[in-house]
Amino acid sequence: MPTRAPSMHGRHLADLTSSALDGLRPAGPIGLWPVGAVEPHGPHAPLGTDTLISTGICDRAAARLPELPIVVLPALPFGVTRCGSAFAGAVGITPETLRATVLDVAASLAEQGFRRLVIVNNHFEPEQVATLRDAASEAGVLYLDLVRRVNAERLTDEFRRGSCHAGRYETSLVLADRPGLIDEASRKRLRSVEVDMPAELAAGRTDFVAMGMDDAYCGAPAEATAAEGRATFEILTDMLVRLVREEA
Numbered sequence: 001m002p003t004r005a006p007s008m009h010g011r012h013l014a015d016l017t018s019s020a021l022d023g024l025r026p027a028g029p030i031g032l033w034p035v036g037a038v039e040p041h042g043p044h045a046p047l048g049t050d051t052l053i054s055t056g057i058c059d060r061a062a063a064r065l066p067e068l069p070i071v072v073l074p075a076l077p078f079g080v081t082r083c084g085s086a087f088a089g090a091v092g093i094t095p096e097t098l099r100a101t102v103l104d105v106a107a108s109l110a111e112q113g114f115r116r117l118v119i120v121n122n123h124f125e126p127e128q129v130a131t132l133r134d135a136a137s138e139a140g141v142l143y144l145d146l147v148r149r150v151n152a153e154r155l156t157d158e159f160r161r162g163s164c165h166a167g168r169y170e171t172s173l174v175l176a177d178r179p180g181l182i183d184e185a186s187r188k189r190l191r192s193v194e195v196d197m198p199a200e201l202a203a204g205r206t207d208f209v210a211m212g213m214d215d216a217y218c219g220a221p222a223e224a225t226a227a228e229g230r231a232t233f234e235i236l237t238d239m240l241v242r243l244v245r246e247e248a
């Protein structure tokens with residue numbers, strides 16, 4: 001007997017055949033687009049942490065919306081990443097490239113019959129967020145804005161304090177979905193580093209070292225747990241599901 005198809009079967013654009021997508025087009029597919037960055041996340045977490053989180057949210061939302069023609073797009077793994085450039089692994093694109101990519105992909109999806117596109121981003125460097133907000137509005141697509149107060153206040157204390165780069169918040173999310181990617185021996189040794197990133201950025205300090213993040217992280221990665229990550233994923237997924245139901 002064939003095994004039962006997993007709930008995500010047929011939900012990833014890159015996995016579909018042309019005829020399978022054609023079959024979805026009369027319903028007006030809704031694209032969910034995970035967006036992240038390649039940048040240092042402390043000595044313990046993967047460079048692609050932000051992309052991994054965005055993908056986890058989109059996959060969960062797609063599974064929770066079986067009644068809608070949801071299609072998860074291939075993730076955009078590169079973002080505007082300058083804060084971490086003193087460390088190995090900050091591989092980024094310019095705001096102009098990011099904007100052009102969003103506009104081009106949005107136009108192409110519309111031509112292909114998609115009724116809506118929702119950008120799901122978890123790289124919160126100010127240039128990244130500003131570029132995505134502007135490009136989304138220019139392209140007429142939705143942007144799940146996790147740093148907006150109404151969303152941020154539902155997230156963990158560390159996230160709300162803004163001391164959350166590769167700390168307890170993000171590391172928990174990676175532990176929930178890809179525990180094998182966390183260097184556990186390093187993680188457990190890391191002391192907590194309190195940095196108010198929004199305040200540092202507002203004061204004009206735009207690189208991790210100047211902000212006091214000598215190891216490219218802040219927050220408390222040693223306190224991270226998979227259970228917290230799963231709980232946070234549920235909250236993040238709720239936000240996306242609600243946005244899709246209300247506006248897509």
Ligand SMILES: [Zn+2]
Nearest residue numbers: 049050166170
């Ligand atoms: Zn991150």
